[in-house]
Amino acid sequence: MAEKILFKYIDYPDQHKIDVYMKNGGYTALSKALKEFKPEELVEMVKKTNLRGRGGAGFPAGVKWSFLPKGINKPTYLIINADESEPGTFKDRQLMEYDPHQMIEGTIITSYAINCHTAFVYIRGEFTYCAEQTEKAINEAREKGFIGKNILGSGFDLDIHIFRGGGAYICGEETSLMESIEGWRAMSRQKPPFPAVEGLWGCPTIINNVETISNIPHIVNNGADWFASIGTEKSTGTKIYCLSGHINRPGNYELEMGVTLRELIYEYGGGIIDDKPLKAVIPGGSSVPILKADEIDINMDFESLAEKGSMLGSAGVIVMHDGACMVAALQKLTKFYEHESCGKCSPCREGTNWMDKILKRMLNGEGKPEDVDLLFDVAKNIMGNTVCPLGDAAAMPVMSFIEKFRDEFENLCNGGKPKGTIKFPFR
């Protein structure tokens, strides 16, 4: 296992304070970036690392940056997406609470690389402590002259604003996030135009996840080849895997991309609670297709999971033992998407509501045998038919739960009792 990169100092006392961060090597990358690199060289460097977006979509960050149009007379904005809300995911919060300067240094370097002078950190509304820590850190960095006018004598100016959300999952989707900053109901925009061309207030905008941006200082310090040598060929670097559910040692684990799901669960996570048999795992946050217990000998990188019909997503790993009823578990997820759908596209707005209704009647013992196919059909008709990925995110769990655990759905719809011992009442 390669050395930890993002979590190297996560437990170090007072790492959130600028003096400690700097004692541990912080802000050397900023000075190096400003003195030794032209902005376009940094973009090329990040492109060469193949650093892929850690928010869920996995799009290469450097390629995204290179989509910015040249020579237009409009400001460029950078938004750090800290609207962490995908069920099963809780890594960005830890990064910001315990080592906020790492993200801030990454933000400053990235702003320099893309010629941005106003950056926003969009933090989900519930994360008050996280916003407080980040704000303190931004103020400290401003006092040291790392944010503001003429940073370190380079002539480069930057201001960073914290923008707090209002508790809407949809704001993690980049176009909705921009609607939210602009002050409107956060309903997604049709793409194209992509944000890099026409984003916040119609200006070129880059949106990157907290974990993605936190990697930037390390790339500047150690070089593109170093970063590309970690992980797998196409999924480079480390990844923070979030372990939750029926696991002995839940929490965040920063490991090299490509660690197997079995190692993650049994070695790092300490195995299943009460040594019960594993039943199923959601490997990448609530939106991605579920895996059965016999599918865990798989590498946790973008390609390997896609090959198996699932996704790495945000790497929120939710583990379930045999006490979990899959119909009840799915209803918890479907209720979430029903609640979080912004209401713009009919398939998602109506479909999530119907899926939740069908699941509830199954759990109430009122399901009809044809309900299993009906539920699958509703999901299938949401898939690919909405403006933003929330529709797919709601449909994928439903389709995969039915494909892999059809017997449990049929059992309930034929008068059977729910499987499992965990109480899962629903509201």
Added chain:
Amino acid sequence: MLSDSAKEKLAELKGKYPTKEASILPALHVVFEDCGYLSVDQMDEAADIIGVSRLDINETATFYTLFPKEKVGKYLIQVCDNLSCSLMGADSLVEYLQEKLDIKVGETTPDGLFTLWTVECLGSCGTAPMMQVNDRYYERLTRAKVDELIEKWRNTK
């Protein structure tokens, strides 16, 4: 009526962003912090200060679930009941709180001290079960921990 300090904070938002409307969400946070919920009157007041239409601020406010639109208890208890927390006993936590506070989910105690809600994922899945009370997180909850917290809040009316 908004407090003077809230009005000052709202006035500071003017001119901070390229458009007036971008101050709406920050303004809602100011009102929420000041009053504990958003009423139409307070939002109208805020809209007038930041210079946006009253309709726009209301339209935006009703999209976001973070802000209660009606008065809630002094302690707003929000228990996450999404999947990871449910797997770890969120539901028995909710039941216990209902019993202990003698209210159902969605209700407020008659003394106005506690409101109990269940909410969607709060990004604290590795420390389940958990709840948010006002703006703080309380994680890895047990009945003993809940007893201790409720006792503390009852004594600091």
